[in-house]
Amino acid sequence: MSSTAAVAVHGAHAEPHAPGFWRTYIFSEDHKMIGKQFLFMALFMMAIGGLMAMLMRWELAWPETQVPGFHWVPEPFMYEGAIPPNTYNAMFTMHATIMIFFVVMPILVGCFGNFLIPLMIGARDMAFPKLNMLSFWTGAVAGVILLSSFFVTGGPAAAGWTSYAPLSAVPIYTGVDWGQNLWCISIIVLGASSLMGSINYITTIINMRTKGMYFFRLPLTIWSLFITAILLLLALPVLTTAIALLLFDRLGGTHFFLPAGGGEPLLWQHLFWFFGHPEVYIMILPAMGIASDVISTFSRKPIFGYRAMAYAMIAIAGLSWIVWGHHMFVSGMDPVLGSGFMITTMIIGVPSAIKTFNWLGTLYKGNIHYTTAMMNALAFVAMFVIGGLSGIWMACTPVDMYIHDTYFIVAHIHYVLFGGSLFGVFAGITYWYPKMFGRMMNERLGKIHFWITFVSFNCTFFPMHILGMAGHMRRIYNPQQYDFLKPIIPINEFISISAFVLGAAQFLLLANIIWSYFKGAKATENPWHANTLEWTTPSPPPHGNWPGTVPIVYRGPYEYSSPEVAEDYLPQSQLIEHHRDAADRRSR
Amino acid sequence: MLEYLYFPHDISTFGPQIDWLFELIFWIVLVVWTAVMITMVVFMIRYRARPGRKAEYIEGNSRLEIIWTTATAAILIVLAFMSRSTWADIKEHGPPGQVFYAVTGKQFNWEFTYPGPDGKLGTKDDIIVENELHVPVNKVVRVDLTSKDVIHSFYIPNMRLRQDAVPGRIIHVWFEATETGQYEIPCSQLCGFGHSGMKGNLTVESQEDFDKWLKDLYANPPAPPSATEGASPK
Numbered sequence: 001m002s003s004t005a006a007v008a009v010h011g012a013h014a015e016p017h018a019p020g021f022w023r024t025y026i027f028s029e030d031h032k033m034i035g036k037q038f039l040f041m042a043l044f045m046m047a048i049g050g051l052m053a054m055l056m057r058w059e060l061a062w063p064e065t066q067v068p069g070f071h072w073v074p075e076p077f078m079y080e081g082a083i084p085p086n087t088y089n090a091m092f093t094m095h096a097t098i099m100i101f102f103v104v105m106p107i108l109v110g111c112f113g114n115f116l117i118p119l120m121i122g123a124r125d126m127a128f129p130k131l132n133m134l135s136f137w138t139g140a141v142a143g144v145i146l147l148s149s150f151f152v153t154g155g156p157a158a159a160g161w162t163s164y165a166p167l168s169a170v171p172i173y174t175g176v177d178w179g180q181n182l183w184c185i186s187i188i189v190l191g192a193s194s195l196m197g198s199i200n201y202i203t204t205i206i207n208m209r210t211k212g213m214y215f216f217r218l219p220l221t222i223w224s225l226f227i228t229a230i231l232l233l234l235a236l237p238v239l240t241t242a243i244a245l246l247l248f249d250r251l252g253g254t255h256f257f258l259p260a261g262g263g264e265p266l267l268w269q270h271l272f273w274f275f276g277h278p279e280v281y282i283m284i285l286p287a288m289g290i291a292s293d294v295i296s297t298f299s300r301k302p303i304f305g306y307r308a309m310a311y312a313m314i315a316i317a318g319l320s321w322i323v324w325g326h327h328m329f330v331s332g333m334d335p336v337l338g339s340g341f342m343i344t345t346m347i348i349g350v351p352s353a354i355k356t357f358n359w360l361g362t363l364y365k366g367n368i369h370y371t372t373a374m375m376n377a378l379a380f381v382a383m384f385v386i387g388g389l390s391g392i393w394m395a396c397t398p399v400d401m402y403i404h405d406t407y408f409i410v411a412h413i414h415y416v417l418f419g420g421s422l423f424g425v426f427a428g429i430t431y432w433y434p435k436m437f438g439r440m441m442n443e444r445l446g447k448i449h450f451w452i453t454f455v456s457f458n459c460t461f462f463p464m465h466i467l468g469m470a471g472h473m474r475r476i477y478n479p480q481q482y483d484f485l486k487p488i489i490p491i492n493e494f495i496s497i498s499a500f501v502l503g504a505a506q507f508l509l510l511a512n513i514i515w516s517y518f519k520g521a522k523a524t525e526n527p528w529h530a531n532t533l534e535w536t537t538p539s540p541p542p543h544g545n546w547p548g549t550v551p552i553v554y555r556g557p558y559e560y561s562s563p564e565v566a567e568d569y570l571p572q573s574q575l576i577e578h579h580r581d582a583a584d585r586r587s588r
Numbered sequence: 589m590l591e592y593l594y595f596p597h598d599i600s601t602f603g604p605q606i607d608w609l610f611e612l613i614f615w616i617v618l619v620v621w622t623a624v625m626i627t628m629v630v631f632m633i634r635y636r637a638r639p640g641r642k643a644e645y646i647e648g649n650s651r652l653e654i655i656w657t658t659a660t661a662a663i664l665i666v667l668a669f670m671s672r673s674t675w676a677d678i679k680e681h682g683p684p685g686q687v688f689y690a691v692t693g694k695q696f697n698w699e700f701t702y703p704g705p706d707g708k709l710g711t712k713d714d715i716i717v718e719n720e721l722h723v724p725v726n727k728v729v730r731v732d733l734t735s736k737d738v739i740h741s742f743y744i745p746n747m748r749l750r751q752d753a754v755p756g757r758i759i760h761v762w763f764e765a766t767e768t769g770q771y772e773i774p775c776s777q778l779c780g781f782g783h784s785g786m787k788g789n790l791t792v793e794s795q796e797d798f799d800k801w802l803k804d805l806y807a808n809p810p811a812p813p814s815a816t817e818g819a820s821p822k
């Protein structure tokens with residue numbers, strides 16, 4: 001079944017044709033180009049989101065002073081370089097919205113999903129190439145809509161990325177009018193883009209696997225993207241619905257979230273977090289998959305507990321639907337319900353722990369090669385452990401009553417989303433760059449970027465736990481307005497200086513991506529001696545992915561240091577004699 | 589400096605329970621984190637690549653999987669039930685109130701409603717004071733919390749108390765201060781451009797001082813806050 005589909009697609013691609021510039025680079029239907037388009041869009045948005053973070057850090061360390069170099073920004077956004085409160089609120093709103101919806105999701109799901117799924121399952125393209133193209137361009141339109149909100153009267157949305165009603169539902173409460181409407185429209189449009197992508201991923205993975213690529217022979221990256229696509233398909237419509245109701249409240253005079261007309265503010269929070277918690281896992285699962293592949297490859301060992309890893313991801317995805325209330329312990333929700341959510345939240349820690357122990361098990365008795373990709377993947381594990389463990393305090397309802405809405409939460413989310421997802425992204429980019437662009441990245445520059453990022457990341461976000469314990473509220477513009485926060489001003493300054501280093505270090509990544517594209521050493525077919533199918537075709541792969549026939553799969557993706565062969569790797573598609581006997585021997 | 593690297597000084601009756609849970613989790617987390625990191629670093633050094641060596645082919649170990657799954661689940665579920673009882677003490681039961689107030693959040697002030705000379709809330713002689721909350725020490729204070737416009741959050745760091753104030757709902761909270769002094773009541777939920785700096789002052793005083801202050805308040809009630817204030821961003 002899957003092979004006939006592959007043959008049919010192959011036939012379509014076999015006709016000689018040279019698509020022009022527009023069809024190759026702009027309106028491409030090739031999943032590899034679409035993946036790259038998502039990557040470049042996300043890197044561009046990362047620069048904007050990062051700049052917002054830098055401005056926020058200036059404000060928090062040296063409140064109500066002029067930001068050097070920003071005198072040119074017109075009023076009312078800045079006053080001779082000084083940031084007014086509403087601009088500050090707009091900045092953290094846009095920072096989070098951009099980083100979540102236009103950086104982490106497009107890279108992890110859009111870029112790696114598109115680029116890797118057909119190559120790793122042995123398909124010539126996605127199931128629906130046109131839909132794939134439409135998905136990217138819909139996402140790009142969403143990005144343009146969001147960025148256009150910087151130029152409307154009142155500025156961009158300033159109600160937080162969580163957009164709690166009624167603050168977000170009535171223009172006079174924030175003073176932002178069309179900025180918030182455009183935020184709503186942008187996320188609805190992005191939701192459509194994500195839906196198209198997820199339908200495509202699910203269909204492709206179910207129907208287009210090459211011969212022998214059973215589900216339990218899929219690389220964990222593909223498992224993670226498959227589960228993520230299912231979460232996206234089910235979660236995004238809830239957010240779209242909630243935002244549509246919010247837009248009706250803003251533009252149509254309805255009162256879904258406004259108590260004055262019989263509405264209920266907590267309805268927004270339930271809908272938002274019902275989407276929002278699966279969303280958290282949408283942003284971490286693909287990074288877990290990438291880390292698993294990278295760690296196995298460079299440990300030269302099978303991933304420890306392959307099936308446990310896959311089942312743990314399925315468990316995380318399932319449980320993610322029944323933990324949303326832990327964002328609402330102090331919202332006024334019934335405290336008995338809070339206890340229920342506390343228990344489900346504690347339980348979701350179990351599959352996360354299983355994954356961590358299995359990554360450690362993979363290192364055990366390995367032969368570990370410290371490439372840049374491996375170092376980023378190991379950093380992912382270490383930072384994910386911190387982010388996961390700090391979640392226990394938040395799950396504990398009485399403790400959450402104190403640390404809720406403080407910098408403790410900000411520290412936690414950045415350990416998971418930056419320490420977790422972004423180190424996963426760095427690992428993925430450095431690992432697959434040769435396949436994407438046909439050139440090796442500069443290892444030395446990569447390692448310098450890694451070390452500066454790793455150290456400054458921890459200097460930036462670890463002290464935020466201490467700020468949170470001291471009671472430092474999040475989303476405040478000037479901590480020095482509070483007597484009880486005055487003693488921790490030096491910590492805020494230290495964090496900001498670290499954050500500037502962290503921000504500046506990302507230019508090294510950008511420089512490496514650009515430099516290597518032109519000057520990097522030519523990449524061979526399989527530079528890492530890896531097992532999965534994408535390494536069985538030239539770098540970069542041609543249109544249709546394999547110049548000849550699509551490879552056939554004989555074994556799982558992690559047969560490193562197998563006793564059956566002399567080399568320390570055994571590609572999924574390599575036929576060896578007696579492999580049937582060997583399989584029988586193992587299963588006995 | 590060092591004393592500020594921890595929680596603010598606790599002055600509530602339930603604070604010690606919360607701090608205890610925090611510390612319990614801290615020690616669990618510290619042990620787990622240290623064990624994981626030491627294991628990881630030892631493996632990273634010991635099994636670094638050396639020429640001519642091949643990694644050992646190990647696919648997994650079901651017994652280990654079962655051990656670490658059960659152990660993690662056991663610790664987390666025990667923690668959940670321990671937290672559950674503290675949570676129920678604070679949020680579900682709580683002692684009967686001795687002093688009663690209504691607290692209303694609005695952009696960007698707290699309105700504290702004191703019962704008038706009749707001692708009852710919700711009558712005509714109630715007095716509203718902006719941003720000044722006086723409570724007697726060692727008395728159970730019960731508050732009816734609500735909001736006029738957007739969601740605010742009633743937060744007293746020194747009490748370990750936080751509760752969102754939601755428009756259209758009245759939420760009951762209670763606390764009992766164990767020490768006199770001056771404390772701050774920030775808003776901890778984003779409520780608009782004036783969110784930062786929205787704060788009330790909490791004065792915990794002896795019963796005599798409190799009675800004296802209340803008498804002065806009855807004698808010279810402040811003008812009621814104007815109706816147009818609040819939801820009027822520029």
